[in-house]
Amino acid sequence: MSDVDATDTAFWHPFAAMGAVRHGEFVVTRGEDVWLWDEAGNRYLDATASLWCVNVGHGRREIAEAVAAQMSELATYHTFTDFANRPALELTRRLAGLAPVPGAKIFLVNGGGEAIDTAAKIAREYFARTGQPERTVLVSRRHAYHGTHGFGTALAGIPANRLAAPFVPDVVQVEWDDPEALDAEIERIGPGRVAAFFVEPVIGAGGVYPPPPGYIERVREICTRHGVLLVIDSVICGFGRLGDWFGVDRFGIVPDLVTFAKGITSGYVQLGGVVAHERVAEPFFADGAPPFRHGATYSGHPTACAAALANLDVMENEGLLKRADGLELPLHEAVQSLADHPLVAEARGGTGVLAAIELDPERLAANPALPAAVAAGARRRGVLVRPMVSAVAVSPPLTFTEGHIELLTEALRGGLDDAK
Structure with a gap:
C-alpha cells in the first residue's frame, strides 16, 4: 500500500x-x-x-436532537410483515393528514429514486390486481428527471442520463409542455394498455421548467378520461419548495400517486416515499389481498422518521x-x-x-x-x-x-x- x-x-x-x-x-x-x-x-x-x-437550512439542532434521541432508544428495525415502530406510524399518519388525496396510504422508502420505482410497481400491480394486467405502459416527459434507478432511468427525459436505458420495457415519452401530445400518445398506444403518466409539477434537474398555465389541470382530465394513473413526482417540489406540502396542492387537482423525498427531512437523513389515493391502495389493503412483494431493509427506518417529524415541526412552527x-x-x-x-x-x-x-x-x-x-x-x-x-x-x-x-x-x- x-x-x-x-x-x-x-x-x-x-x-x-x-x-x-x-x-x-x-x-x-x-x-x-x-x-x-x-x-x-x-x-x-x-x-x-x-x-x-x-x-x-443547515445546522438545525431540533433535527439533530430528535435523531440522537431516537438512536439512543431504537436506532433501526425492519418493518416487513407486521413489524412497526412509533416514529413510522406517527409520520405516516401525519403525512396522510397533509396529503392532497382522500384516505391516503404511505409507502416509505430510502429516497426519491426508490420512490419512483415503487410508484411504477404500484401502478402496474394495481392494474394487475383489478383485472387489467395489460396496462403496463408508463409515460414520462421530455426534460424529466425521475432519479437513476431502473424505472427512473427508463423514464428519464434527459438524453445524457439514459445510460444503457431503457432498463424496463413499455416506457414512452411525450413533449413536456403539450397535454394534447399526451392524449394523442395514449390513443396511439391504446388507453387499455397505459398504466401511468409521471409528472414533475416543475421539472427540476431537467432545467427548471414551470408548467404552462393549465397544464397540470389538463393532464389530470386526460388521465381520468382514459383511466390512467397520474403520478406526481414531488421529490424536488414537495415540502415547501412550491409553497405547499406536496408540490401539487396549488394546482387544485387530486393525484393518484405522489412520490416524495428530499424536503421530507430537509436531507438530514435519507427518506422517501409514495402517497397512494385510497382507490389505488384498496386492492393492496383489502381482506385477503396478497402481499405487495416490494420493500427495502430501511423502509420506515425509525431514525429517519424521527428526523422527518422534527423537520415538519420546524416547517410548521416557522x-x-x-x-x-x-x-x-x-x-x-x-x-x-x-x-x-x-x-x-x-x-x-x-x-x-x-x-x-x-x-x-x-x-x-x-x-x-x-x-x-x-x-x-x-x-x-x-x-x-x-x-x-x-x-x-x-x-x-x-x-x-x-x-x-x-x-x-x-x-x-x-x-x-x-x-x-
Whole structure:
C-alpha cells in the first residue's frame, strides 16, 4: 500500500468526471442556515439547498436532537410483515393528514429514486390486481428527471442520463409542455394498455421548467378520461419548495400517486416515499389481498422518521410554506435581471423557490462545459449554484431572505462574465 497516491481520492462521486475530480475535491465541512464552509474556512451562500433538499437550512439542532434521541432508544428495525415502530406510524399518519388525496396510504422508502420505482410497481400491480394486467405502459416527459434507478432511468427525459436505458420495457415519452401530445400518445398506444403518466409539477434537474398555465389541470382530465394513473413526482417540489406540502396542492387537482423525498427531512437523513389515493391502495389493503412483494431493509427506518417529524415541526412552527410563497417572485425577478446577458438565452422561474438561467445554445454547442464554468465563477464569489446540461439552477433553503438575493445575483452575473 505504500505506493498509493495520497492525493488520489478513493471516493467515486456521483455525476462526476472523475478524471478531473480525483485530485481536486471541494470539501465542505460545516453548515449553518443558508451558509456553508469549506476546509480552508471560506464561507459560501448555499443557493441550491444541497440538491434541492435542505429546505429548513443547515445546522438545525431540533433535527439533530430528535435523531440522537431516537438512536439512543431504537436506532433501526425492519418493518416487513407486521413489524412497526412509533416514529413510522406517527409520520405516516401525519403525512396522510397533509396529503392532497382522500384516505391516503404511505409507502416509505430510502429516497426519491426508490420512490419512483415503487410508484411504477404500484401502478402496474394495481392494474394487475383489478383485472387489467395489460396496462403496463408508463409515460414520462421530455426534460424529466425521475432519479437513476431502473424505472427512473427508463423514464428519464434527459438524453445524457439514459445510460444503457431503457432498463424496463413499455416506457414512452411525450413533449413536456403539450397535454394534447399526451392524449394523442395514449390513443396511439391504446388507453387499455397505459398504466401511468409521471409528472414533475416543475421539472427540476431537467432545467427548471414551470408548467404552462393549465397544464397540470389538463393532464389530470386526460388521465381520468382514459383511466390512467397520474403520478406526481414531488421529490424536488414537495415540502415547501412550491409553497405547499406536496408540490401539487396549488394546482387544485387530486393525484393518484405522489412520490416524495428530499424536503421530507430537509436531507438530514435519507427518506422517501409514495402517497397512494385510497382507490389505488384498496386492492393492496383489502381482506385477503396478497402481499405487495416490494420493500427495502430501511423502509420506515425509525431514525429517519424521527428526523422527518422534527423537520415538519420546524416547517410548521416557522411558517416556511408561507415564507416560500414570499420568495417566489423576488427569486424569479433576480434571474430575470440576468436575461440581458449575452450568454443567457432564457431565465425561468416563477413557480416556487427554484429558478434557472438557460445558456446560449450556440455557445453551449461550442463549449458543453459552459454551465460548469458559470457555476465555478459563482463559487469563486462565494455562492454555490447548480450546473446542469444547458442551464444553471438555484433552489435555496426556504430560510433564504430577499437580503441574500443581491449576493446571488452578483455572483451569477460574475460567473457569466467569467465564462463569456
